[in-house]
Amino acid sequence: MAREAETHADIPFGPEDTPWQKTFSGLRVVGGRPYGTPPSSDPREAYIAVPEVPHHKVQLPPTGLDANQYTEAEALFRSHIDTQTRNFAGYQVTSALDYEGRLGHYLNRHLNNVGDPYQSGSYTLNSKVLERAVLDYFASLWHAKWPHDPKDPESYWGYVLTMGSSEGNLYGLWNARDYLSGRPLRADPRQPGRETAAGQTPRGAGAHAFHPVAFFSEDTHYSLTKAVRALDIDTFHALGSTRYPDDNPLAPGTPWPRQVPSTEHGAIDVEQLAVLVRFFASRGHPILVSLNHGSTFKGAYDDVEAVARTVRGICAQYGLDSRRVRGESGGPEERSGFWVHVDGALGAGYTPYLEMARDVGMVQQAPPAFDFRLPDVHSLTMSGHKWMGTPWACGVFMTRTGLQMAPPGASEYIGAADTTFAGSRNGFSALLMWDYLARHSYDDLVRLAARCDDLAAYTHARLLALQEQLGRDLWVARSPQSLTVRFRQPRADIVRRYSLSGETVHADGAARAYVHLYAMRHLTRQRVDELIGELRQPGAFPRSP
Template sequence: MAREAETHADIPFGPEDTPWQKTFSGLRVVGGRPYGTPPSSDPRAAYIGVPEVPHHKVQLPPTGLDAEQYTEAEALFRRHIDTQTRNFAGYQVTSALDYEERLGHYLNRHLNNVGDPYQSNSYTLNSKVLERAVLDYFASLWHAKWPHNPEDPESYWGYVLTMGSSEGNLYGLWNAREYLSCKPLRTHPREPGNVPVEQALRGEGPHVFHPVAFFSEDTHYSLTKAVRALDIDTFHALGSTRYPDENPLAPGSPWPREVPSTEHGAIDIEQLAVLVRFFASRGYPILVNLNYGSTFKGAYDDVEAAARTVRGICAEYGLDNRRVHRNCGKNSDYDERSGYWLHVDGALGAGYAPYLEMARDAGLVEQAPPTFDFRITDVHSLTMSGHKWMGTPWACGVFMTRTGLQMAPPRPSEYIGAADTTFAGSRNGFSSLLMWDYLARHSYDDQARLAAECDGLAAYTHEQLLALQEQLGQDLWVARSPQALTVRFRQPHADIVRRYSLSGETVHVDGAARTYVHLYAMRHLTRQRVDQLIGELRQPGAFAPASSTRTTAGGVREAQPDGPGADTASR
């Protein structure tokens, strides 16, 4: 073992290819041996390479990098990132950023928004004053009651996320699980020495505390992670274990993993209704996630129609208004709360669609996506990513709900002097500064014009890809969901995918597995860049020979030829 470790220590390491064990100075040698463990294998062979940034140039030996080595390494990385930024087209984030000149000063300042955004504390290096301004802005944009008032259950409560909407989804589903399981609300008083315990009235059935989650097959993968982390049963998991032969969509067949979507990627409300009814009729509280700008197809669920459907079904089975008792010391009281929860994952759409609605009303565009926000009384929580439409150097976002729906947090932390009502604890205060800066510099009029321009660019891209498809005489599976900022098409050659950072996904159409990529018409993308991409797609060899994979009844995957018109259903 010692000889093996010594051999591994001889692996070339760092910009000068120095054997690892010779990268230590005397101060870093403990007991005659280098501090720490040697590499178990050559990291250059173990990791996926980036040709423009050779791994050995950025490796970090214990001595660090000298000035010349650092300059070379940073220049390589900068050139790579700048090139990719110019061509970046495949993801729903904005890369045209201009914060450096105004906000660079704060990179040498610590900003931590630990604890509740509306409570001051002894940790004074924070940007909560800006965070509250940002939250009020979105509360107004999303038609919530504002400002936040802890005494008014109808006013909004929210916070700026340290992660993107994945954190907002996690927090929203946690809040939903606790609410539907009849756990204590934050607004309930606590008597000294007593911990409030809540439970629904007896006789409401054995599943009264057992929420069931529903989300569509076009839902972001963070929902799957969230339900697993939070131990929330999905309708698939519960149906497969307790009711294996009772799939209401296809009796005798296995339960689907997600609620089916329409051809455009929106949740199929009719099939959602069938699934919700199955569990509501058995007394299970209902937790529904809806997408507003789905990740790959950019589809908008009809939130209002879904909410109306879910509420109607739950009302039939007494889940529209449940009386939940509280036992707090000498007092015994109750509150009334719904037996269902609707969370909207608006990672892109919630930050973009309101401005497109303004553009429509101003005659700049013809259509806008359906209503999604707190104008719909049955929307319980909502999340949005700041790095998508607005554009920030890192992931961030907003979570919002109503004050009366907040669950009781852990005990107040004397250490920070405020209740820790958020998910992250320590929260990045720089994100609130960035979002405040962007919103301060872009009026509603500015945003509406930008939204109209991006909608127009998505339409232009769609038209150009359809024209290319006709020119090549080959079905490229070109499709755009209604009002989506993304256009999807057949995956081209790997070099093109990498150059433009095109996101890929395999989609099944009539039993055929098709690998698509998509392009997002975000604010930084131009017609010139789209034309450049179309020009590359026009070249011989840009696409593999036309075929798709079809799964037969016997489970065999067969190659199928494609020609013009083979995918009319996907357009």
């Protein structure tokens, strides 16, 4: 073993290809041997290569990098990132950012928004005063009652996420699980929650009264699958496959589908969702539905209003529209037996402005309502790095105060109730979002939404024209009002150059390798034309079925 370690210690390491065991200073050699373990193999061969940034140039020897080595490594990485930023087209994030000159000062300040946004507590190095302004902005934009009032169950409650909408989905489903399972709400913002007494059964239900079942479409972002696994929430597929294996109501005698089927454009199929919901509602299960608002590969918008109306109607038939559970005081408490969550990672930050653009005649159509105008929308999330654009993932989660779950325990140490998911939360994100919204009026964002909608239509038209010119089906498609256009996957070097997101889509019984392009604000017609030019060249699309 020692001889093997010595051999591995000879592996060249760092910008000068120095054998690993010789990269230590005298202070880091203990008993004549370097501190730590040597590499078990050459990292340059173990990792995916980034040709523009040779791995040995950025490796970190124990001595660190000297000034020249650092300058070279950082220049290589900067050039690579700048090139990829210039061509970035395949993902629903904005890369045209403008924060450095104004906000660089705060990079040397620790901003931690730990705990509830509406309680500053004793941890004063935070940006909660800005966070509250951002949350009020989105509460108004999403037609919620604001400002937040802990005594008003109809007012909104929310917080700025440390991650993107994946955290918002996780928190929303956690809140939904506890709400539908009869666990305590946050009756007193100063007190931690207490478990509901076992055996309390809501009116009109039986043995499954506290066993919620989750539904989401086959086009839903993969974070929902992670969330239900992490939270141990049964999906209709998992429960149906184990308890009712031969009773799939969509096709009796066949395996249960893993997700709710979608339409051609990627929106959840409301009629098939209704069949599945009815199956479980009739057996007394609370219903948890997660919907998409522009947050899928196809960029589709689920018809939130139609789904909410359908789910409520079915639940009403089985006593799940309003049911009594034991509250914090031990007395009866009215709750619905269903929860509708909306993943609006991109769309929730974009379509309100598109709706305004439609109302003044700048565009012809906008997606259907998705927000708190609909009384049966229980929670909503959005990513800040997508439509607005931030240097890192962040976002907003929002629900109604009366639906807010109780914190799992006391948090006296920070001087504020920890009602969020992450604990320590990045306070810089609230600052970035505040800065962006402070510098852009509704009018600015309405014009921008109309321009991006026009760019998506332009891209769609150019790809259709290319398809006709090449005489080959490129599977070009754009879902209604979507900012994304999808088409046949081209050569690997083109995919990498433009960071085109890929996904296998099944159509007409065959698997098709697609990519898509997102018309975000940093993208231009010139860049689209450059991509079309590359796609026009011989061999741009590999010959495949």
